[in-house]
Amino acid sequence: MLDLPAEAASAVSGIWVATTKADHIFVAPGAAGLLRVNIVLHEVSHMLLGHGKVGGDVEEAMRRLLGLSVTGMAARSRYETVEERDAEKLATLILTRAHTPPEGGDEGLRKIGKTFGYDLGGDDA
């Protein structure tokens, strides 16, 4: 997870770029706390939903810009497409679920909470 360059942050709040080696999430540098978590979950939701496949001219442009073989990309701006709405819905569901852990706790949710700096209760031994 990296901060977006200032020039890009004025247009979008988050970008997911998949390459042949790793997935990269860029977040607007001013986004903090819950907003930052929501942006990251939105981009992760694009990954989970199989969005953002790129090819042709876009792939070649990103290869030249980043020097990487880009295989997928999505940006969080406005929710005007079906993919954007679906990614936002899934991000909201994940965040809601993370804030309402099951009785007795859930190890996976505790790890997610710890990663994002939230205390979801229970032991994390």
Ligand SMILES: [Zn+2]
């Ligand atoms: Zn998006």
